[in-house]
Amino acid sequence: MREDHAVTDEDTPAAGSRAARARAVLGDAARRARELDRSEGLRAAVQRVRRALPGDAHFGDPLSLGGAKHAEFVGRAVVDLTGDRPGVTREVSLGGLQLWQAVLERFGGGAGEREVALVFTDLVEFSRWALQAGDDEVQRVLREVSEAWEKPVTDRAGTVVKRLGDGMMAAFADPVEALEAVFAARTRLADVHADGWTPRMRAGLHLGRPRRVGGDYLGVAVNTAARLGDRAGPGEILVSGELLARLDEASLRVRRKRWHTRLKGTPEDLQIFSVDRPS
Structure with a gap:
């Protein structure tokens, strides 16, 4: 058919x-x-x-x-x-x-309501050492570093916002307590020992009004503190002019830092200072 x-x-x-x-x-x-x-x-x-x-x-x-x-x-x-x-x-x-x-x-849509002292710390040359040290040794050192750093934060009413591998982000209501916590953390780090490497800390601190999202903070203020931490040298603590203005400079050794280029992602008028305890 x-x-x-x-x-x-x-x-x-x-x-x-x-x-x-x-x-x-x-x-x-x-x-x-x-x-x-x-x-x-x-x-x-x-x-x-x-x-x-x-x-x-x-x-x-x-x-x-x-x-x-x-x-x-x-x-x-x-x-x-x-x-x-x-x-x-x-x-x-x-x-x-x-x-x-x-x-x-x-225009304020990204700014929080409260001033917060933000702290970023990390270990100098940790990644290079970790490649040779092995997982067990790396984990042991990171646990000891965490104990050395985090107790001074909580003792001074700070909050550990997050752990960043070999680093940490913390937040404080009081800039003075933030710096004291960093000094204490650096001192306690001296008790941490690693085979073939001496753990050294660097830190960046900034005072701003970051946005609070859940348990985290976001915005230019966070970026600024992080970039300061990235630029600090071994054992060095860098702070912004905004945070330094809330400290007692007479009790510190303060040195102005100047670079030919500004740090990416930070305010154009950012002033940077290296601070330490008096010798």
């Missing part, structure tokens, strides 16, 4: 040819888009623009994405989608979020 089939446009050779051409055009467009996204020259140009924009040009690194909402939440989504494939799309997206975060901070 014969069955008749209706002939549609899609069944004709001409329609098949048009579909094939459309697929080819779309495939070529996708290929060109991927090539554009991978362009090192274009990505470098976008990065230069990001450095000129307000806000933290490092937005997108783990430090800047620790929050639970707003720009940090979307930023984590961008990083997750792009994975470890840096490209133009990723840089443009993070640049937009960087600008968004800066606007929030500028």
